[in-house]
Amino acid sequence: MDSCGLITEGCTQVPLKSVDVEVQVKGFVATVTSTLQYVNEEESPVEATFVFPLPAEAAVCHFSANVSGQEVVAEVHSKQEAQEKYEDALSSGQLAFLLEESDESPDIFRLAVGSLPSKESATVTLIYVIELTVEADHGLRFCLPAVLNPRYTPSDMDLSPVTEVTVVTASLVPYTLSLRVHIISPLSVSKVESNCSLEQLIYLTTDHTEAEVSLSPGHKFDRDVEILLYYQNTHQPTAIVEAGLNNTKCGSLMSDPVIMLSLYPEFPPEVASSFGKRGEFIFLMDQSGSMQGSSIISARETLLLLLKSLPLGCYFNIYGFGSDFQSFFPKSVEYTQKTMEEAMKKVAAINADMGGTELLKPLKHIYSEVYLPDHPRQVFVFTDGDVGNVKDILDLVRMHSRSHRCFTFGIGQGASTALVTGMAKEGGGIAQFIKSKDRLQLKVMQSLSFALEPSAVDITVKWTVPDDVSITMLSPALKVLFKGQRAILYSQLSGKISGGVKGAVTVQYTLAEQPVTNQLNFSLKPAEDKGLGIHRLAARTLIQSLEMKERETKDKSLRKKVVDLSVQSGVSSSFTAFLAVHKGSGQPVARPMVRRTVPVADSWDEVGSSVYPESLCARLWIQREPEMDDLMQGCSYNQAPTSGGISYRRAPIRHTIEDVQNDYSCMAVGMSLGSSEWDMESSFNEFSLHEQRSSFDQKDSYLELISLQKAVGNWELETGLLKVFGLTEEELTQQKPAQVDSAVWVTVVALIWLHGFKKAEQEEWKFIAMKATSWIHSQKVGNLSECVQAGNVLLKSQVKEESLGLGSDLRCPRHRPFLGSKPKRLCTLF
Template structure:
């Protein structure tokens, strides 16, 4: 056959038809692979925003029972797992708990059987779990990734199984100015992961481990796209002590119902019964001002000795204001992608209120940061009417996008030269959802100098561990804004505290009793109406006095606080809280020590945590059922997806989501057809030119 332009055209048409057929077959195969699998009744599915595939959700429901008594809350969290597939599975669930929680127990419930946990050194617990998994035994492992992020692994969930995992912890509650705030976190906000080198995966998350965040894949659970079918839900029940009968209750985050119980307690629960876990549960209790005690003492006897552990909350009297010193205010605002939506609205409102509170003798500066940072002015400006008006316009134009490179921006501020005669304050407004907390803590210890740093945690699921720890290292305070409605009140409290004199060089002496292992060892500076929480052990005596000395500016300050153990309130969780506080003290020393000194501190933490049955960075809880249910030892690992926090925007956090594999197919097919059409058009014109030449 002659190789003419007409033949080429016909061959191109046939070739294009073949390409379309191949692509269509590929699409059908991919749709079958990525479409919803055949599942049984009661199954939950979600579509991964990363892979676009439908996957079964092994976690059906979470239930939290919270008992609030005085300065502590005892909590039982029940996670209900099920396997609706035809194969044994291992469920991996990365979830949040309060950063001050002392987690001390885990149980597996399978029908009428209960499997209790033991605490082990972390790597040893992992080996016990992996051995049970490979032997085909049901097992559960609870690990701490951060003080506010934990991983539960449940192995050999057999087809048709329903397994309940019960976790128990106790957490301290802070009363400030007659207010107590209880936060039960429901979702791990997607973390920004900095770093220059990727190091593979150590967990089941969407991010790779990096040189800056070596465990990034362990703190970045897969994210369920908000438009796909809901995953598991959560219910919450809170019982308030009878001593709070007259307190004003307000739930900042959710609608709740309240019931009065016969014993005088108040019971609170979600109005909807259950909800999607996409924002923190925030409950605020306001007691009448006259009912706030000057001191509150809680005790619990140690199980293995005659000693008694205590928690003492002391509220020093208000110090009379001294002459106001001019301030140098640095406002550092997070405008990264995770702040898009309601979070940036809250941050803008808070910053505008901060500008309104500046005095005529103050100076101020604003720095916004995301993937990089930008300043309103290179140097702090006087708080004149003109400068403040320009600053308000600047704040109104702030937009959220990009990464969360907090460390370079913070270092830039900390290294600025100070102005003689001014007190420097740095106020950080952020959701704190990043993974390199330890790098930030180290930089603050080395570079903050005499400045004070205050944190304002913004949004529906902020990283409260980062915010509170930065405030601790910065000798400042921590403020939590969970809703636009409380911006004004919370920021007013913050600036009232900054304006009031601070008690520094706080020291304690005890009279009438002998005490040991008192924490915190380095007492913090005290702000207006801020309580001093002291944990310790009473080794001898029952009543006595606590003498507190400090300095308010250049003026000596002294007060005496009487206490009597016979009039104290007993709470069984105080020993566990004391043990957790001791872990925190040792962890701070571990952070400040070089590698040579860390080994001994780590060993001390492990021994202490095993004695008091605590989950820490170096110890885990593991439970194994000594029955082989899966002789092959093979099971499919499934990571439980987390919700996108309320108010967040998916495309600002992870980019354009892969909501379906057909999109890529149609893009490739369209490109192929377009290219083929261009070739056909060229050949057709070429053929017409040849024919015209032949006629002439």
């Protein structure tokens, strides 16, 4: 039963019955209240353990329990002290609750409830505060993690007890989820969207500044709950002052007012559309077994788009990693037609066949490589993000943060927010999360835009306040700001503040090699809200900075500072834990407690899911016909066949053989249902070939078009291109205007096809079109208008010449990415 930890011998369900979530959004900050109801239906006392995910940037600030109508509010202690008091409480017959953050990853928490008496119920309330991130379409993203994947643990690393987790298929999760969102904003709410089914949005005010929305009943726990909020004029910069507590130590963070400064740079069109030819682009692709299915197919398509979008003159390399790693080239190479074609052949051959997820090794190798003069290094990391050594990776990225930028992509449900957001934050880049219905290519191209566009660098923030007031920065210094990126900074305000006093903040930075200065005035009078959400986010920011320094320096005094700040602010840290003790009968437990682990969902239900299995074998191991139990008898999940020496503790799950057939045909896996033995390795290989063949047959025509573009930006007449256009060679050549070069004509037609038939994907192929446009202008064609008209007749489309960027002005921003011109006008920040 220890290996299972879910169901008693009498098939009694685990104690957790329901999860109820209330989200209050105020502007760009969300306060999340989660209530978990436990019921012990067994005949013995139970210690229930629930390992669950939270966003890495969340500031957990409240933990309480209600037993028999009596509420007990938890206090923050050092982790060792809290664990000792928890064990003491259990041994003396008291009901105790312990909440602690994982030692290795700040986005995993462990809740222990013990000893819950037989037939007793308990309600646990957890509150955290979090900033809402800004998406590329200007929506504010809130994500409630509902899927927790077991983290791959490198062979040289001990598995932390906090990260051990029991995983079941989503349909077998025995508790329910309800979620309600209450939005209050000075800006009007225009709409709310979600990847899950929502009830109708209800506006509570006529100006739409207050609204409510709820998750529809019956959430299946097969995906994280993502909600996108859209405000009108969402990018207005703000400086909000929040009052502190009067009954705390004078001069402490919680007693003084705290300022939250929100910055959002607006780049003018000429800056936003100017792209350089310099740069070293390194693409690090997860090829571990967990990428099997649609994720690795999408990864191949994405690498194709990236290769075709790079400008001539840059350098690049591609790495695949799993239990080990390998690179396409011994070192980064110049982007030419030859190197691009060589890389494309290797991209077509990549598979999810490299075992585990050893991200630290390839990163160390990349950082050890010599940096190229005048070519800033940009690292793009693609992973499903399930690793156990998150903090080691973040420390490494931070150590090299001055020599590169890191853009990250979390693929699939349950990707570690600590890893994906942490690497981008420490590396001065952007983090993107790609769920099952998102197009990976779209978000990758958005990040490539950031990498190619000029960014705001050398950022300094200066405050102007009265002489008897001082300001202490709590957030780390900003390294870089991209177009479309919001930055939030926290500062502590000390001294005497009288009503009506004004302050100012001056932000200076360099944009396109030119200095820019902007100033924002604001009131120093604190807002009336006493929720302390800004204080707790500021405390979490400072705690994470101190934790990082402690790991770098091993300075024990920093650990004490973290503990003191965590206790003072009531915000969680890796060195502290929440403890609540409810005094029961005071009698020691007569019978031994039964330990039960509350399950979390994985994503194995999704066909071709990006998260799981580590191999096809692992999936078939758990989705087996009950009659196959004799074959599996005596095996535990730690003995299940996995790749890369991976070992997970899982709950045995029974499915009918029809489930297996629905996911993978018997022909694909080569498995005989009547046989007691089958070759799992050959079955897996057959499935991979079947998957590749299927991918080739269904290949998108526009990806075929893109694959045929030359590195300089043009197309040439060939059979594959004719198939995309649906034309014969005779039809194409007959329509060609006189005295127009064949390559120019074909390239113009390709541009018309993209604009006419793939407009919805324009964000993905915009760099490809820019390269083509620049190449056409370099040919100095005199009758481009005639070419466009003839191309529209040929393809039966109505694309305008100006839409293609084929005007006569070579200084047009659309042509600038590969001509290297500089903007003449500066942008404003506020």
